[in-house]
Amino acid sequence: MSNLIEIERKSNMHSDVGGNYLSIGAINSENIRAQIREAGLKGIAPLEAWTVQGSNRDLAYSTHGVFRFFGKFPPPIANHLISNYTRKGDAVLDPMCGSGTTGVECLLLGRNAVLFDVNPLSLMLARVKTRHIEKSLLESAAQYIKQAYKPLGRSKDAYDPIGLRNPEHWFLPETIQSLRGLKKIIETEMRPDVREALLVAFAGTVRRVSRATTQQGRLFLDAETAINDALPTFLKRMEKLSAALSTLPKRGRSLIRIYKNDSRKPFDRKYHESTNLLILHPPYFNAYRYSSVNSLELSWLDHAHGDVAPQEVREFFKVGKPEKVEFYLQDMAAAIENAAALVRPGGVIALMIGDTVLRGEHICVLKNLLGKIKKETLSVEKIALRVPRYTEATWVASQRRKEGRLGATLCDYVVILRK
Numbered sequence: 354m355s356n357l358i359e360i361e362r363k364s365n366m367h368s369d370v371g372g373n374y375l376s377i378g379a380i381n382s383e384n385i386r387a388q389i390r391e392a393g394l395k396g397i398a399p400l401e402a403w404t405v406q407g408s409n410r411d412l413a414y415s416t417h418g419v420f421r422f423f424g425k426f427p428p429p430i431a432n433h434l435i436s437n438y439t440r441k442g443d444a445v446l447d448p449m450c451g452s453g454t455t456g457v458e459c460l461l462l463g464r465n466a467v468l469f470d471v472n473p474l475s476l477m478l479a480r481v482k483t484r485h486i487e488k489s490l491l492e493s494a495a496q497y498i499k500q501a502y503k504p505l506g507r508s509k510d511a512y513d514p515i516g517l518r519n520p521e522h523w524f525l526p527e528t529i530q531s532l533r534g535l536k537k538i539i540e541t542e543m544r545p546d547v548r549e550a551l552l553v554a555f556a557g558t559v560r561r562v563s564r565a566t567t568q569q570g571r572l573f574l575d576a577e578t579a580i581n582d583a584l585p586t587f588l589k590r591m592e593k594l595s596a597a598l599s600t601l602p603k604r605g606r607s608l609i610r611i612y613k614n615d616s617r618k619p620f621d622r623k624y625h626e627s628t629n630l631l632i633l634h635p636p637y638f639n640a641y642r643y644s645s646v647n648s649l650e651l652s653w654l655d656h657a658h659g660d661v662a663p664q665e666v667r668e669f670f671k672v673g674k675p676e677k678v679e680f681y682l683q684d685m686a687a688a689i690e691n692a693a694a695l696v697r698p699g700g701v702i703a704l705m706i707g708d709t710v711l712r713g714e715h716i717c718v719l720k721n722l723l724g725k726i727k728k729e730t731l732s733v734e735k736i737a738l739r740v741p742r743y744t745e746a747t748w749v750a751s752q753r754r755k756e757g758r759l760g761a762t763l764c765d766y767v768v769i770l771r772k
């Protein structure tokens with residue numbers, strides 16, 4: 354059967370997870386062979402198929418479930434890579450850290466990590482999800498907010514969401530007043546760690562109470578989901594956050610460092626050749642623009658999404674033109690070259706990336722990107738097809754159902770590159 358290796362891998366997961374890589378036996382391997390043919394990946398490197406066992410709830414251990422970040426990867430993947438390619442005390446780097454999954458796993462496994470992103474929401478999520486805070490501190494902060502909260506009408510000093518052309522399109526007028534009131538009290542919190550934790554609960558509330566669908570990464574209007582009063586949702590989020598943050602090891606601040614950086618530009622030389630494992634999980638071609646997916650949250654956190662967008666990889670979200678893939682590949686080739694400079698000789702880059710199917714045309718993103726990588730710097734050690742189960746966004750899941758081919762349309766890979 355070509356060079357496809359079916360694996361049944363027991364990796365040393367965090368003990369709470371209950372999720373493991375599974376054999377792909379349950380999936381029709383003809384579909385997977387067809388996917389490999391379409392993707393042009395045969396013969397490049399040994400192939401494996403990975404999938405993660407466990408419900409979304411199983412995968413929300415530690416702080417992984419405190420914010421619904423669309424397009425986050427399942428924590429067992431980060432855990433598996435870190436456990437396999439590093440030892441305690443080694444350095445891991447994630448230049449597009451998103452919601453900080455790599456950072457959380459590094460903290461749990463006792464690795465040093467440096468995380469970067471261009472999106473201020475991501476940077477805040479990654480910080481909060483890796484910083485221990487005592488439960489009682491957050492509970493009393495939430496209690497204070499509950500007592501002091503009142504909705505705020507429009508006034509000279511009242512806060513308004515930034516960078517949204519038409520806030521009333523996405524929020525009921527009552528909800529805007531409610532979010533304004535909440536934001537105003539949160540701003541009075543003087544302890545920076547506590548304030549950021551409150552802001553994460555607040556950011557997690559924004560989409561839930563808005564008029565946008567809560568189930569899909571992309572923003573669609575669904576007036577049914579709107580909620581006038583944001584306080585109960587916020588308090589529920591705070592409960593979850595207080596419980597999760599108090600379970601974290603206390604070394605977060607020293608082990609996990611988080612900075613803003615555009616990965617298409619060279620990194621500070623002080624990081625060069627310092628990394629044992631680099632995990633790179635970019636936006637996919639034509640799937641999501643993170644500043645757009647998170648525009649509601651960003652706007653309530655004082656960031657115009659239009660200011661973040663130019664710093665992002667050009668992914669052509671919503672454009673739907675296959676020929677634009679060349680620009681995406683240029684950005685990704687630059688990001689990989691910059692990333693490679695950070696890795697020690699013998700170290701690994703684990704690249705998580707996907708092909709795209711646009712109106713029936715398979716866009717061979719991975720194959721073309723591998724063609725741009727300098728062979729004398731990096732060799733392709735293996736390619737694992739990632740077979741989605743529970744953690745993918747709903748629109749991807751619905752595409753899979755439509756095709757009736759489990760895992761065959763997502764075309765998602767973990768590529769192991771060795772320096």
Ligand SMILES: C[S@@+](CC[C@H](N)C(=O)[O-])C[C@H]1O[C@@H](n2cnc3c(N)ncnc32)[C@H](O)[C@@H]1O
Nearest residue numbers: 425426449451452454471472615616634665666
């Ligand atoms: C697929 S997400 C990463 C998700 C992450 N692995 C997690 O589990 O949450 C991709 C991230 O890349 C970031 N990004 C996009 N362009 C970037 C760039 N030029 N430099 C750094 N980060 C970028 C986005 O803001 C987004 O947070």
